[in-house]
Amino acid sequence: MKILMLGWELPPHNSGGLGVACLNLSKSLAKMGADIDFVVPYEAQHSLDYMNVLSAVDIDPLIRYGGAYESKEIEVKKFRNENRQQFLSIRDIQHEYCEFIEKYLKEHHPEVVHAHDWLTYEAGIIAKKEFGIPLVAHVHATEFDRGGADGGNPLIHQIEYEGLLWADRIIAVSHATKNIIVEKYGIPPSKIDVAYNGFDAPKNDHYHYDGSSYQYLENLKKKGYTIVSTVGRFTLQKGLFHLMRAAARAISIHPKMVFLFAGDGEQKDQLMHMSADLGIAKNIIFTGFIRGKQLRDIYSISDIFVMSSVSEPFGLTALEAAHHGNAIIVTKQSGVGEVLNSVVRYDYWDEDKLASALVNIAESPALEKSLQTGVSHEYARISWDDVAKKCVDVYNEVRQHKRNRF
Amino acid sequence: MRSIVLYLHMHQPWRLKHYNIFSVDHDHDYWTEKDYYAGTNNERIFKKVADKSYRPMLTLLEKCIKKYDGFKFSLSITGTFLDQAEKWAPDVIETLKRLTKTGKVEIVAETYYHSLAFFYDRTEFEAQVKQHQDRIHKLFGVKSQVFRNTELSYNDDLAKWADEYGFKGILAEGWDKILEWRSPNYVYRPEGCKNIKLLMKNYRLSDDIAFRFSDKHWKEWPLTVEKYMRWVETDTLRGPLINLFMDFETFGENIWEDTGIFKFFEYFVYTWLKDKDNNFMTVSEACDSAEPTAEISMPWTVTWADTERDLTAWLGNSMQHEAMKAAYELKSEILASGDQKLIEDWRRMQTSDHPYYMCTKYFNDGDVHAYFSPYDSPYDAFLYYMNAIRDIRGRLDGVTRRKKK
Numbered sequence: 001m002k003i004l005m006l007g008w009e010l011p012p013h014n015s016g017g018l019g020v021a022c023l024n025l026s027k028s029l030a031k032m033g034a035d036i037d038f039v040v041p042y043e044a045q046h047s048l049d050y051m052n053v054l055s056a057v058d059i060d061p062l063i064r065y066g067g068a069y070e071s072k073e074i075e076v077k078k079f080r081n082e083n084r085q086q087f088l089s090i091r092d093i094q095h096e097y098c099e100f101i102e103k104y105l106k107e108h109h110p111e112v113v114h115a116h117d118w119l120t121y122e123a124g125i126i127a128k129k130e131f132g133i134p135l136v137a138h139v140h141a142t143e144f145d146r147g148g149a150d151g152g153n154p155l156i157h158q159i160e161y162e163g164l165l166w167a168d169r170i171i172a173v174s175h176a177t178k179n180i181i182v183e184k185y186g187i188p189p190s191k192i193d194v195a196y197n198g199f200d201a202p203k204n205d206h207y208h209y210d211g212s213s214y215q216y217l218e219n220l221k222k223k224g225y226t227i228v229s230t231v232g233r234f235t236l237q238k239g240l241f242h243l244m245r246a247a248a249r250a251i252s253i254h255p256k257m258v259f260l261f262a263g264d265g266e267q268k269d270q271l272m273h274m275s276a277d278l279g280i281a282k283n284i285i286f287t288g289f290i291r292g293k294q295l296r297d298i299y300s301i302s303d304i305f306v307m308s309s310v311s312e313p314f315g316l317t318a319l320e321a322a323h324h325g326n327a328i329i330v331t332k333q334s335g336v337g338e339v340l341n342s343v344v345r346y347d348y349w350d351e352d353k354l355a356s357a358l359v360n361i362a363e364s365p366a367l368e369k370s371l372q373t374g375v376s377h378e379y380a381r382i383s384w385d386d387v388a389k390k391c392v393d394v395y396n397e398v399r400q401h402k403r404n405r406f
Numbered sequence: 407m408r409s410i411v412l413y414l415h416m417h418q419p420w421r422l423k424h425y426n427i428f429s430v431d432h433d434h435d436y437w438t439e440k441d442y443y444a445g446t447n448n449e450r451i452f453k454k455v456a457d458k459s460y461r462p463m464l465t466l467l468e469k470c471i472k473k474y475d476g477f478k479f480s481l482s483i484t485g486t487f488l489d490q491a492e493k494w495a496p497d498v499i500e501t502l503k504r505l506t507k508t509g510k511v512e513i514v515a516e517t518y519y520h521s522l523a524f525f526y527d528r529t530e531f532e533a534q535v536k537q538h539q540d541r542i543h544k545l546f547g548v549k550s551q552v553f554r555n556t557e558l559s560y561n562d563d564l565a566k567w568a569d570e571y572g573f574k575g576i577l578a579e580g581w582d583k584i585l586e587w588r589s590p591n592y593v594y595r596p597e598g599c600k601n602i603k604l605l606m607k608n609y610r611l612s613d614d615i616a617f618r619f620s621d622k623h624w625k626e627w628p629l630t631v632e633k634y635m636r637w638v639e640t641d642t643l644r645g646p647l648i649n650l651f652m653d654f655e656t657f658g659e660n661i662w663e664d665t666g667i668f669k670f671f672e673y674f675v676y677t678w679l680k681d682k683d684n685n686f687m688t689v690s691e692a693c694d695s696a697e698p699t700a701e702i703s704m705p706w707t708v709t710w711a712d713t714e715r716d717l718t719a720w721l722g723n724s725m726q727h728e729a730m731k732a733a734y735e736l737k738s739e740i741l742a743s744g745d746q747k748l749i750e751d752w753r754r755m756q757t758s759d760h761p762y763y764m765c766t767k768y769f770n771d772g773d774v775h776a777y778f779s780p781y782d783s784p785y786d787a788f789l790y791y792m793n794a795i796r797d798i799r800g801r802l803d804g805v806t807r808r809k810k811k
Contacts (some may be wrong), residue, residue, distance in 0.1 A: 356428075357789055360793070369724055383787065
């Protein structure tokens, strides 16, 4: 089956979970016999043997970073095009992306177009509208998640809404996300399938924790400290102010606790100020944006992983942390909590409960062990192959809608 | 003579409210949930179950006693149930008093707090049995003579203890692995005991009512009195006693009135007694009815729970063990404090429902709905429990400091 995948990023040129999810899903689909052309909006060599990666826009991947998670400033020209000596906004890039897709579809005839998030929906709509190719819209996050309480960008809402309307079927990464699509966009629930992101524990990847990255933390651990970590962009969506206040409350009862804030983002300065104001600056460590071994070492060294998101469509990092033996605390607003039983769940605003959980886990080896071993049996249950199977079912269904030209 | 020995168990735990770490050391009321609709609001739950089950079923039982001469039954009522009934449904206590006065209702002995104390502390266990007996005597003017332990947990040691304590009988699950080829329909003697007799639950016929009655996927659904009578009569060929042991809440709460459970019950009592060869017996009468057929040994603990019939739903994971250890290790200090409120709170923490809410074993079979809990997760149950233990420890320190002054 010939599939055209419309994506925005693939590792290593990714800034978050979207690229990881797209790569793993495509890999499993290819295993099941799908013939995939995967489009990205930048020039880069992805030497993957199971699918073709096509570049829609001739810009360097470096200047496109952040794009997938941008909300407010999508029309500001800030991406410098090295090749063309001009500045591009996300809108410009999307425009070129659409032109590329139009050209592509004049020569190629995929059976299904699978578009990932709003960034590619306009291109998906062209495929559906102009070429009559069935459209599957995959929702990894909505603008309501990215925009947080201030509602998000109206232009993005508009594009997202149109994409969801035009799509023959919608795949949401959790029931939390499905509910947002139903409630905020008024899409009938029957049009939406839920496919949780998978997690295939890396095998034989030569990762080995040698304790070298964070010697200081190793020393603290020996002194009886509990290491708590959180990984993600420092934006409103991630609920980090609540986490910081809960950290202060927990430390006031159980001082031997250190919090690792791994990542970067617009809230970084505020978070640093806040940790000082709360008098816990020495218990808070900011690592900056990290990836690869340094990131995995964070998971390896920490005892507890917190996902404090106000709204999190899925939350792959929680599964990665589970894989490295962390006890997991997630908000009830995070999709990943729907697939895990052995976790502590709390409402993102419930700082008391989060602090309670932190103190109890730090003080009770039995609770820590129960959570860690319990979740280690659970995260592996959801594999990318299952997600791919679901997608193939969806493809087979929409293929029957084929060729309804508009 | 063929006899039905009907025994119903009444219990309500004191559920802990959502007691977080910041309540420790200033809020000592663990049991009053402010949110009326929370799953941990003991008052709301008690009143709800009273309306759906306690009142209608007690009324029906009272009616049967008046209407059908040979009808009798046995009840076990935990202390925590009685305390809550006094507060929120005193008429239920009055009905229970009227029932016991008829002489046709026997009260069974157990721990006051529906605890697992037997497995942790023998003297604490005995104190709770005594406390329960005293309360029953004070309320109903009767002395309980037959013992059942929490969740019908039973082993040889428990039987020996009950024998020495002076009980006439003890109740246990009639589990196949123990009985092997034998039938639960006889009076047995626990191995190595002198006087005590053992009555074993006929779990097939009990569970046909308690678990399967309303199950529309069961091939025997709907269960009619005629069909059930045939099964009971066939089973009496294996022995004269049909021991039907179940939760009182089966009637009206677990199985709702609209399934016809109450009508089924009354019509069954009527149909059973129509035959002059049939009667009902209380547990004491059943013990007196025959000499033991044989000795039975249960070296390990058997309960009436789950397909495993063991304690793993209560003491199956490390959180449950840690929580119980944390409670029981306070014993000598708590009792020495002489602070009655503190002792009462500590004993309420021993109720077996607390560790039950921490059970994680259903995660493996994916049957999340098989276990009832007022909390979001077993981990939450553990958090609140350990926070309350912290507070109890703090109160204990306060008492010790005051004493030193």
